[in-house]
Amino acid sequence: MPHHHPPHGHGRRARAGLVADTRGGLKLVVDGTRHVTGLVEALHGQIQRLAPPLRRVDIAAAPSRPDDSDGLPPARGLTGLVYRSIQGSMRRVGDGLDGLLAPFDGALASGEASPRRDPLVAALNGVLGDHLVRSDNPLAIPMQLRQHGQPLDAGALGPDAPRRVLLLVHGLCMSDIGWRRNGHDHGELLARALGAAPVYVFYNSGRHISDNGRALADALEQLLADWPVPLDEIIIVGHSMGGLVARSALAQAQGQRWPQKVRKLVFLGTPHHGAPLERAGNWLHRVMDMSPYAAPFTRLSRLRSEGITDLRHGNLLAADWQGEGRFQHADRRKPVPLPAHLQAFAVASTAGAPGIAGSLLGDGLVPVDSALGRHKRRALDLGLPASQQWVGHGISHLDLLCDPAVYRKLLAWLG
Secondary structure (H helix, E strand, O other): OOOOOOOHHHHHHHHHHHHHHHHHHHHHHHHHHHHHHHHHHHHHHHHHOOOOOOOOOOHHHOOOOOOOOOOOOOOOHHHHHHHHHHHHHHHHHHHHHHHHHHHHHHHHOOOOOOOOHHHHHHHHHHHHHHHHHHOOOOOOOOOEEEEOOEEOOHHHHOOOOOOEEEEEEOOOOOOHHHHEEOOEEHHHHHHHHHOOEEEEEEOOOOOOHHHHHHHHHHHHHHHHHHOOOOOOEEEEEEEOHHHHHHHHHHHOOOOOOHHHHEEEEEEEOOOOOOOHHHHHHHHHHHHHOOOOOOHHHHHHHHOOOHHHHHOOOOOOOHHHHOOOOOOOOOOOOOOOOOOOOOEEEEEEEEOOOOOOOOHHHOOOOOOHHHHOOOOOOOOOOOOOOHHHEEEEEOOOOHHHHOOHHHHHHHHHHHO
């Protein structure tokens, strides 16, 4: 049989993508090694000083250091010299790797999507996405709209394009490919039933929700301009963090036209009022800060991304986390009511069956009240009618993406 070789352009794009991934991975290795070295040095410095084990260390008041030691005093003498030598060597290694790969910069943007690569890079972005952006790492995912795992080309749809768009927004550490779970894709099936074009959002879930919301608003305004026929309606389905990103986009779309096209918005397990696990991480961060021996390890809790810390209370706007910083305990959210012109629906799930004690606590990640938008403060309560809420029992957080009962509920609401 004849051998079929990929087109020359395809191979070049694949090689460029490999270079981008390699460069990004090497930068993370360098950054990670420097980070851990700084952590050990700070701990060693504290032990040298024999500090009382429960004396409060005011890290915020300490002078900052360029090697990311959180302001803790460095180790002294020969020990300190060794640590600083390691830090300097790692900086030179990083600079050298960047210089070696710099000639390929022009091709980095043309790296191809892959069903195996994208979920891995998406998970990495969820945990360290803010760092990837700050360090200009090519593994940082830009906001993009997709179809069939590739960037959307609205112009190629032609005059027969549907006049209705179904927008799917994934959650933390996920990608657009994550909507295809256990052989099922809510987007494909719902779009077919509704006569809509499925469009999937792919974004860096480690960035602040407010940043992703603003980027999504701009992307949807461009979609409206590029769509080859006039759009009558945009339907949005957001899973987990994706629902918060959609709400943030609507709240930041002042002066844009696309929000008036949104008629229906569905939330699948969205933590409107936060997720307990993130709050537990913040509690650990504060407790560890109490001892100078444990204080250096608080940088490990700080490794979690801006997107993850936004899930503590369900922050939608930059003002929600600015001021005391993203690790603040207090819930300082401004109320963001849903637009009056659209219908919103919320699906919550529980790990247990009906009637089992604790079954209403949630799916292990998001409590039922948070998923349904309920809050004791009236200004923060989404006020969804009972007919626009649904609780599925025995359904995990991820299985909201493929459970048949969830699909039937979506079809009933949207159809």
